[in-house]
Amino acid sequence: MSRVQHTPLVDQRTAFAQIFGVWRPCMPRLAIGIVLSLLALLAGLELMWTAGLRLAGMAIGLWAVASIVLRLLGAGRVAGRYIERLFTHDAMFRALADLRVWFFRRLAAGSAAGLGFRRSGDLLSRLVSDVETLDGLYLRVVVPLCGAAVALALLLRAALPLAPGLAVVLAVLLLMAAIALPLVALRIGRHEGGSIAVAQAALRNGLIDLTAGLREIRAFEAEAGVASRIDVLDESLSRAQGQLARKLALAGAVSFLTGQAAIVAVLAALVGVGMTPLHPAAGCGLLFLTIAAFEASSGLTRAGVLAGTMGMAARRVVESADQPATLDRGTRPAPSGTDIALRNVSFRWSPDRPMVLRNVTLDIPSGSRVAILGPSGAGKSSLAALLLKVAVPEEGDILLGSEPLSTLRDDAVRSRIAWLSQATHLFDDTLRANLTLGRRDVTDDMLWRALDQAAIGDLVRGLPDGLETWIGEGGTRLSGGQGRRVALARTLLADAPILLLDEPTTGLDAQTAADFFSTLNDVAGDRTVIMIAHRLTGVERIDRVWRVADGQVMPAMA
């Protein structure tokens, strides 16, 4: 049921445009950050310039350049840099936080929420680090580029009155260091970055194979082979990274050389190679200014390489957040009736895939207990997705209490249908937080009642921390059966009139599953129960059984 998307990534410009759109509220802050950092840079450049002037000035007797200026600039540079860095980083982290929340909302609103199995955890974790990668966009690209522009302006202001030819040479060299070389590095990075990504994916997959297959490896005595395979993958990753490192080192060296060339140019002008010598004091000031200006833009070459990665990151973030926002949003509140009816429903996950359900008509009266059985991939879970309004039928209607589902609000539908499946997530949090999911209108009494109904209350009472017990990632500190009961308690707490159970006992052994179902029989009361499964265990109390096969839903003997 997972839909694999092979649509091309959104192009880089749209991606950045969208991200900057999210950042619009942060823009004033980011802009102030840039101004502050430019002020700090100016103070730094002025300091070097004045230091040069002053030194030369003292030597040739121009005592006039005030030493106070020097000291003030020095203090200004230190304080300015400190404040600037704090402020820009803070602004950047605010922007990243906004991006994360935006991403989460988009994911929640879009169909990407799916039923929890559309996207793998690996991709999601990469998206988390992708968001982090984007911090370089502002701190390492935008701010230094603005800095380079200021440095260029200052350099021209200092050099043009002295020697226009020299000014041109310096400007060209600075533009090389700040723009041309970073662009070259960007291309290198994009090319090499691709092969590194491939090698990384191969090694990561090899290691996932290894850890997941530890049992097989031990059972077949395959340790040596697997270890050497990992080492081969590691070597090819090292080779790819080494290649990038060499090219980067070269780019860095060339960038360094442009700075040195600029110094040589100023030195030559000072001693009058091919021109009348510069005035010593002014020349000396220019020399120091040149050194500082090139230092400020030296990080850009390296940032150029990262820019490629950032572009990819931006595209991935935008692409996965950019799922079509759910379908037609209804506006009507939930009806009081809870009869469910499917009328000639056909459905597929996307137009280029085969139909999963064809012309299905089905009635689930309020308070009835039905089972929908069938082999994996037959369309059972698609049915669940349709009922929960995660997907919409291509043809036909689904009625809830005789109102079409498409006209009802999403949350109204979901307040009537409580969903429990093996994909129901247990959060790495306390038992209480897992049960309430942030609701504040739940009393302890209600929690305990739900836990008791799910037949886990006594166990929780026995825990030293009770409701505050931390249950670990995916509920790992509980056994499989216990975890399922916690999920059941959460479902019961939702107090919805319809329970939709999508293979809730997968992965549990027969005895535990049977216990779970007999608990369920007791607590379901007069709720509607829709059970989706491979097969029945025989313990469930069921009024009707439907079988799904070849996109058709057929009644079967109960």
Add this chain to the structure above:
Amino acid sequence: MVSYKAAMSRDKQIVRAWTRAQARLGRRNARPVIAAGLVGTLIACAQAACIAALLGPVLAGHAAAMQIVWPLAGFGCLAIVRAMVLALGDIAAGRAGARARRRLRQDIVQTMLSAGPVLLRRAHSGALAALAFDRVEALDGFFARWIPASILWVAQPVLVVCVVAFVAPHAALVMALCGLFVPFAQAAFGIGAAVASRRQFLAMTRLQARFLDRIRGIATIVLAGRADDEAERLAAAAAELRKRTMTVLRVAFLSSAAIDLAMVVALVLITLGEGHGLVAQRAAGTLDPASVGRALFALVLVPEFFAPLRALALAYQDRAQASGAAESIHDLFGAETVSIDADEGRQSHDVPCTPGEARPSSVSVRFERVSFSWDADRGASLSDVSFRMDARQTLLLCGASGAGKSTIMELLLGFVSPMSGRILFNECDVAEMSSAQRARYVAWIGQRPVLFAGTIADNLRLARPEASDEALEHALAMASADFVSALPQGIHTVIGDGGFGLSGGQAQRIAIARAFLKNAPLLLLDEPTAHLDPATERAIFDTLARLAEGRTVILASHSHAISRFGAQRLDLVHGRVLESRVVA
């Protein structure tokens, strides 16, 4: 509480020891980087001398005494050499990082392999893979940047001061004093802050994990109608993350502000100090180009003096990564060292128990009062279990989950060893067999076979590396894996990530073919159809029945389809044998 603290400090010691040991190992590879750094500093000194030689006369107004060609050309040539040294240093740093990562990954992979499947009881396989991949990748900076920086931050400034001391002793003194101020300043606002930053680092990691967890469970949140509320809580968590990150950064920025301050002070003091002397000279009319040059020389070298200090401050977060990695490695493997040693000890006294029989054709199995516990706190998983089966018999393990069925399987597979009692194959204690010997007895099919990324043939040859293509085809035919021959590339079809996707039933058939190929006398079947629908389950059991012919079989399954294996039955309740009887 006291003992907890003691344990914490012991853990901290272990972490520190690990970090130190890694630094020692990394230092050899860092030598070229350090050498490049030192050579670079020397070249910078020579370049400063060129500038001084060039500008001294200009500033002193002795244009006639000016040497233009050699200082200018020298400066240019030195720049080229320095650029090359710089590049070589960068490349060497990259190589040092890569080598260290590879070594570390080999270590971790070896530890994982020798600890074996037991690890999966302690951590999710994804977490283990992340340790071996992401954690190790993140250590690149520790080896490539931190280790060289931790040496160069002393060596380079000392070198600069020594050189300057020859030419301008006063300036050298100023530099040295300002340099010494840096560690003092860092200690002044650093010590408490360093502890804080460690704590912040942990808090940051936790908050990141929380975000990831919420994203993973997004469907649960959305379908429970809690998305808006959760987004707000996430925003609060993100704000918290930002504040904590800023606290860490403030420390880092303060320390580099201290470096900046020291540098500015040095610049100003040297400018004023040397300048003062020059003004006096000028007043006396004896302005000497050489002394102007000396002042210039010292001044130009001030940034060179402070650059390594700044590099160290920048590399500090790489150091924090290393502590983090050490902690997670210790958490996972810390307890493991003991059992690994035991394993090696067993292999050393390799007494062949079944003389002359390289490939045993049949096997009887006996458990003799076997007890085992995964976790002392939770009590025994198996207590005092005894049973025996003759060769070519079938035994059915029954009981609820947690009754000890999987533990018996894992004991037979040698993933763990009994804490008391003996397991005997053909009346030989398996504890006295090498793991290779024992592996020859056993074929195993679990709930979900892991198929490795690669071709189907690669996956089959796991069982017998030297098997011919014909042998593979035969095994597939025996396992009724007809779908393989229908694939365009047959057994050379790539499966796994990015390859052909197999259904659960197909994967299980590959696993059965693997067992046919291995042809071991003892067949362990651990819920082999737990995830399959009834039709597929029936078909798989048909094939398994064929595989079981003439072998000793131990089967754990809840399915009703197993009645065909007319078998002995062992009922387990809480790790104890309830009764043993023959059905059908």
